[in-house]
Amino acid sequence: MIDSYGRSITYLRLSVTELCNLRCRYCMPADGVCKKRHEEMLTQEETLAAIRAAASLGVRKLRITGGEPLVKPNIVSLCREAAATPGIEELCLTTNGTLLPRLAAPLREAGVDRLNISLDTLDAEKYRYITRCGELEQAVAGIEAALDAGFEKIKLNTVLIGGFNDGEIPALAALTRRWPVDLRFIELMPMVDSGDFGPEAFLPCTAVTERLPELVPEEPDGGVAKLYRLPGAQGRVGLISPVSAHFCAACNRLRLTADGKLKPCLHSADEISLKGLDQAGMTEKMREAILAKPKWHGELSYYERSHAARNMNQIGG
Ligand code: SAM
Numbered sequence: 464m465i466d467s468y469g470r471s472i473t474y475l476r477l478s479v480t481e482l483c484n485l486r487c488r489y490c491m492p493a494d495g496v497c498k499k500r501h502e503e504m505l506t507q508e509e510t511l512a513a514i515r516a517a518a519s520l521g522v523r524k525l526r527i528t529g530g531e532p533l534v535k536p537n538i539v540s541l542c543r544e545a546a547a548t549p550g551i552e553e554l555c556l557t558t559n560g561t562l563l564p565r566l567a568a569p570l571r572e573a574g575v576d577r578l579n580i581s582l583d584t585l586d587a588e589k590y591r592y593i594t595r596c597g598e599l600e601q602a603v604a605g606i607e608a609a610l611d612a613g614f615e616k617i618k619l620n621t622v623l624i625g626g627f628n629d630g631e632i633p634a635l636a637a638l639t640r641r642w643p644v645d646l647r648f649i650e651l652m653p654m655v656d657s658g659d660f661g662p663e664a665f666l667p668c669t670a671v672t673e674r675l676p677e678l679v680p681e682e683p684d685g686g687v688a689k690l691y692r693l694p695g696a697q698g699r700v701g702l703i704s705p706v707s708a709h710f711c712a713a714c715n716r717l718r719l720t721a722d723g724k725l726k727p728c729l730h731s732a733d734e735i736s737l738k739g740l741d742q743a744g745m746t747e748k749m750r751e752a753i754l755a756k757p758k759w760h761g762e763l764s765y766y767e768r769s770h771a772a773r774n775m776n777q778i779g780g
Contacts, residue, residue, distance in 0.1 A: 464520045464750065474522065475514070475517045475525050475526070477513070477528065478778065479528070479538070481499070484531055484559070487593060488592075489775075490774060491775070503738070505719075505721060507544075511548070512741065516749055518551050519742075524555065525554050526557060528556070539566070555577040557578075557579040560601075561602050563578075564601070564605055567605070567614065577618075578609050578614050579619075581602075582619050582620070583622050584599070584627070585599070586599070587600070621635050623666050623671070624664050626664055629674075632648070632670070639693060639696040639697060639698035639699065645699045647688050650668055650707060651666070652775075664765075668708075669707070678693060689703075706764065716729075717756075720778060721779070723738035725737060726752075729771060731770055733757075735751060
């Protein structure tokens with residue numbers, strides 16, 4: 464379906480839970496989340512109806528996210544059903560990777576095509592700090608399990624944080640030599656819970672090209688990342704700049720939260736509820752959401768923060 468600004472909406476980001484086994488400082492509060500009542504969340508049936516509704520409107524790519532999608536007990540069966548939905552051509556999942564040693568093979572077998580795995584540092588102490596509780600070795604074991612399970616085109620997502628991991632830009636980029644993966648540096652977005660970070664934390668992605676002049680530009684692949692490659696590397700380095708160089712003109716996404724709120728734009732407060740509707744009702748609301756998609760997300764900076772009234776774990780990154 465085409466929105467009011469001529470953008471073809473083909474991509475749904477679906478959050479299946481707000482819960483997470485980590486507590487990343489820029490993503491969610493230290494005390495976790497105020498667990499909503501079960502009745503407030505989409506049931507599996509409603510989630511699948513929403514996927515069918517989206518597919519009926521032309522969505523072809525589905526990303527399952529959260530919270531941490533792998534803490535959801537029925538994640539494998541949900542992925543299997545999602546992958547089998549007519550119209551869905553590509554099923555992707557974003558995860559912190561720590562539960563992949565157990566789940567990578569079942570997810571692959573269930574039909575997940577691609578994984579994005581978050582990794583902000585290669586230092587075990589710093590990993591524990593930024594996630595407030597995580598173990599780096601579990602995330603690394605998760606990446607290796609995903610490779611062993613046969614996932615191709617794995618992307619590692621690194622949130623670029625001044626004063627935290629900017630000194631690790633070369634080491635993180637060098638992971639594209641160690642493994643056949645792409646690594647993308649993503650600018651820190653000023654969400655509700657990135658409030659602990661001062662202005663110096665918000666680095667533009669140009670910090671990466673300045674630090675790594677040896678990066679060779681690559682042809683764009685239709686995604687939102689500007690692509691480069693380190694000489695001899697197996698994978699690419701991508702730069703994603705939602706803050707310094709927004710890509711709203713090319714935004715083809717719709718988001719659905721785990722409690723059933725459609726978000727036409729990540730950074731807008733606008734939400735349209737799907738909870739309790741049947742597939743036909745959901746399709747109508749999705750049409751409404753696509754037509755309500757704003758032209759751009761407005762100015763974003765340390766001083767001009769996102770209007771989304773939710774943390775990232777409650778939206779789905
Ligand atoms: N738990 C999964 C994970 O860790 O990838 C999926 C959910 S998480 C919300 C999805 C992505 O959002 C992660 O790559 C995370 O780093 C990113 N994210 C969360 N808050 C962010 C922020 N304030 N700015 C930029 N990226 C953010």
